[in-house]
Structures are given as structure tokens and as C-alpha cells.
Amino acid sequence: MKFDGLKIGFAVTGSHCTLSEIIKVMKRLVDEGAVVTPIISYSVDSMDTRFGKAEEWKHQFQDITQREPICTIPQAEPIGPKKMFDCVVIAPCTGNTLAKLANGIIDTPVLMAAKSHLRNQKPVVLAISTNDGLGLNARNIGTLLITKNIYLVPFGQDNPQVKANSLVAHMDKVPETILMACDGRQIQPVLLDYL
Numbered sequence: 001m002k003f004d005g006l007k008i009g010f011a012v013t014g015s016h017c018t019l020s021e022i023i024k025v026m027k028r029l030v031d032e033g034a035v036v037t038p039i040i041s042y043s044v045d046s047m048d049t050r051f052g053k054a055e056e057w058k059h060q061f062q063d064i065t066q067r068e069p070i071c072t073i074p075q076a077e078p079i080g081p082k083k084m085f086d087c088v089v090i091a092p093c094t095g096n097t098l099a100k101l102a103n104g105i106i107d108t109p110v111l112m113a114a115k116s117h118l119r120n121q122k123p124v125v126l127a128i129s130t131n132d133g134l135g136l137n138a139r140n141i142g143t144l145l146i147t148k149n150i151y152l153v154p155f156g157q158d159n160p161q162v163k164a165n166s167l168v169a170h171m172d173k174v175p176e177t178i179l180m181a182c183d184g185r186q187i188q189p190v191l192l193d194y195l
Contacts, residue, residue, distance in 0.1 A: 002033065002175070003032045003033045003034035003175070003178075004032075004034075005033060005035065006034045006086050006087070007034075007035045007084065007087075008034050008036045008088070008178065009037050009039050009070075009079060009087070009113055010029070010038050010039065011038075011040070011041070011088060011089060011090040011109075011113050011114070012044050012061070012092070012110075013041040013044065013090060013092055013093060013094045013096075013097045013108075013110055014044055014047065014094055014096075015094050015129035016043075016044075016047070016050075017051055017129075019044075019051060019057055019092075020052075022091055023061075023064065025174045025175065026061065026064050028175060029175060029178075030065060032175070037065060037084070038058075038061035038067065038069040038070070039069065039070040039076060039113045040057075040058065040061070040069045040070070040109065040110070041108050042108055042109070045058070058071075070109055070113065071109055073107075073109055073112045075109065076109040076112035076116060077112055077116055079113050079117050080118070080119040080120055081116070085117055086123075086182055087123045087178050087181060087182055088114055088124045088125070089124075089125045089126075089127065089178060090125070090126050090127065091126075091127035091153070091169070091174055092127055092169070093126040093128045093130075093169075094129060095130030095131065095133065097111065098126070098128060098140045098141065098144065099136075099137060099140045101114060101126075101140075101144065102140035102141075102144050103140070118149055123178075123181035123182055125151045125152075125178055126150065126153065126169075127153040127174050127177075128141065128152065128155050128167055128168065128169050130166070130167055130168075131163055132165050134165040134167060135165035145190070151180070151181035151186050151187070152169070152190055153177045154170050154173050154177070154189060154191070154192045155167050155168060155169040155170065155190070155191070155192070155194075156193050158194045
């Protein structure tokens with residue numbers, strides 16, 4: 001299996017409309033042999049939305065991975081010192097998380113997981129999902145594109161006529177991006193048509 005024994009921290013942030021896609025990716029990684037540990041942001045941990053209830057999402061993550069989600073900063077801090085993962089994935093990665101990561105703000109379990117993991121010079125994969133990727137967050141995406149050990153899942157404009165600044169990663173490319181990132185390479189091309 002492609003991911004046999006690969007230890008992945010799978011961090012999920014509050015782009016609630018993409019969580020159903022993320023469930024499929026998480027399941028695929030587990031089915032292909034990865035050892036996946038969910039890491040969830042405060043909003044995913046507590047916010048009920050029209051896309052589902054927080055408790056239901058947490059149960060699904062736990063059912064798929066057979067691991068309790070990491071949902072606090074103290075739980076995420078040992079990720080680096082204990083060398084818990086080969087790769088940390090943030091999918092979906094919201095504009096808020098992008099901006100904070102690009103500017104060194106570590107105030108959620110997901111951001112602490114990324115920071116703690118990066119101390120070991122290991123890959124962090126970002127699957128962006130933000131309505132302002134070509135707006136205020138464009139500079140943060142640029143910063144992260146040139147940051148060592150950060151890799152982006154290919155992304156594109158998901159609805160340019162209605163939301164001209166919106167960017168969303170091709171979530172089906174998360175597994176391939178992880179494999180390449182673990183080999184120290186950025187998957188190409190990074191910019192893809194979304195439609």
C-alpha cells in the first residue's frame with residue numbers, strides 16, 4: 001500500500017463546507033495504510049453549522065482513524081518533541097489559518113501542530129479553502145509557497161464569477177501531495193483550473 005506505516009497528523013480547520021470531502025481523503029489515507037491522527041481547530045471542535053454538528057464530525061474522524069482527535073494546544077505541543085508524525089496536513093486550511101501560519105501566530109491546536117512539527121524539518125501540507133485567496137490572503141499564500149517544508153495541494157478558483165477571490169484546493173490531490181512532500185518535492189502544477 002502506498003502509505004503503509006506513514007504517520008500523518010491530519011489537521012482540520014473551519015471551512016465546514018469542505019468537511020465531507022475531507023472525510024473521503026482521510027478514509028483513503030487510512031485504507032492505503034497510513035496511520036492518521038485527527039487534529040481539529042476550535043471551530044471544528046465546537047461549532048454546529050448547516051453542514052453538520054461538531055460532535056458528529058468528531059465521531060466520524062475518530063471512527064475512520066481509530067484515534068482520539070487532538071483538540072487543544074497542550075495536546076498538540078508534544079508533536080514535535082516526540083516526533084509523532086512524518087507529515088502534518090492541514091485540510092481544509094482556511095484563510096484565517098493561512099494568515100496566522102504565515103505570520104507566526106500560534107493560537108489554535110492546528111497551528112501548534114504545524115509549528116511543533118516544523119521544528120523537525122518535516123513537511124506540512126496545506127489544502128487551502130478560502131474566500132479571500134486572491135484578496136487579502138494572496139500575500140500569505142505567497143509567503144507560504146516560499147517557506148521551507150511547506151507544500152501546497154494544487155488549487156484554483158472554485159467560482160470566479162460569483163466569488164472572484166475564492167481559492168480551493170483539489171482535495172483529491174491531497175494524498176499525492178503528501179507523498180511528494182515527504183520526498184521533499186512540491187507537486188506541480190500548483191495552479192489548476194477548478195471547474
